[in-house]
Amino acid sequence: MTPASLSHRALYEEVAELIRQRIFSHELPPGSWIDESRIAEEFGISRTPLREALKVLAAEGLVTMKVRRGAYVTEVTQKDLQQVYHLLGLLEADAAAWVARNASDLQLTELKALHQELAAHTLDRKMFFAVNEQFHMRLLEMTENKWQFQMVQDLRRVMKLSRHNSLLKSGRIAQSLQEHEVLLDALLARDREAARTAMKTHFEGGLDAAE
Numbered sequence: 443m444t445p446a447s448l449s450h451r452a453l454y455e456e457v458a459e460l461i462r463q464r465i466f467s468h469e470l471p472p473g474s475w476i477d478e479s480r481i482a483e484e485f486g487i488s489r490t491p492l493r494e495a496l497k498v499l500a501a502e503g504l505v506t507m508k509v510r511r512g513a514y515v516t517e518v519t520q521k522d523l524q525q526v527y528h529l530l531g532l533l534e535a536d537a538a539a540w541v542a543r544n545a546s547d548l549q550l551t552e553l554k555a556l557h558q559e560l561a562a563h564t565l566d567r568k569m570f571f572a573v574n575e576q577f578h579m580r581l582l583e584m585t586e587n588k589w590q591f592q593m594v595q596d597l598r599r600v601m602k603l604s605r606h607n608s609l610l611k612s613g614r615i616a617q618s619l620q621e622h623e624v625l626l627d628a629l630l631a632r633d634r635e636a637a638r639t640a641m642k643t644h645f646e647g648g649l650d651a652a653e
Contacts, residue, residue: 454494457485461495465504465515466602476505476513503600518603523652530597531645533590534578535638540585542629542637549584550630556580557626564615574618604652614651621647 461481464470482492496513499505506516518526541549556577563569575598582591621644628636 453487454491454498457487457491458495458498460485461499462502462504462599465499470515472515472517472603474515475511476515478512502596504603516600516603518600522600523604524649526597526601527645527649527652530594530601531642533594533597534582534645535641537582537585537587537590537594538625538629538641539634539638540587541581542632542634545584545629553577553581553629554626557622560622561619564619567615570615570618574622577622611651614647617647617651618644 461470461476470476476496478489478492478496482489485492496505496507500507500513504516506514508514541553545553556573560570560573560577563573578598579591579595582594585591621640625637625640625644628640
C-alpha cells in the first residue's frame, strides 16, 4: 500500500474506509487494539492521516478511543444492539411506508428485482447479507431524505459489528427472506401501513436472531 494508491480522495477518508472494511470483515474483531504504528507502516503513511481516520471511525461508533491506551474496535453490548435495531426499525419502517405510497412503478420493479436476487443467494450467507443491505439502502434512497439515509447508514455500520452472527442462526436466512416477501408484497400493493408493519417485523426478527 502506497500513498499514490490512496490519491483519489482525501487520504484520511481512504484510510478510514480501509480500516472500516477490516472491522466489518472481523479482521479487526470487536475489542481489538488498533496498532497505529503497524498500520501506518503497512499503508506507507504518517500517523497524522491515520489518526484523522480513527476520529472518523470513532464518530461512526466503530472505534472507541481510550485515554492513554489508544484506539479499539468498539464492542457492541446487547443493550447497544437492542437500541440500534429499535431505531433502525422506526426509521426504515417510515421509509417503507413512504415508498409504498410514493415510489414510481419503475422503482418498485427495481426493488422486486433486488428481492429476486436475494432469493437466489440463500445458500451464500455473504452474498445474501450484501444484497439484503443493497435492498434496504436502495429503498432508503428512494425517499430522497438525506438525513434519514445518513442516520440509517451510521446505525447500520454499528450493526455490522455483530450482524453477521444473526445470519448464522439456524433458519434465519429463510425467515429473513420470508419477511422480505411480506414487505415486497405490501410495497407492490402500495399498502403504506402494511409496509410499515412488515419492516418493523423484519427488524424484530433480526434482533431475535442476534440475541
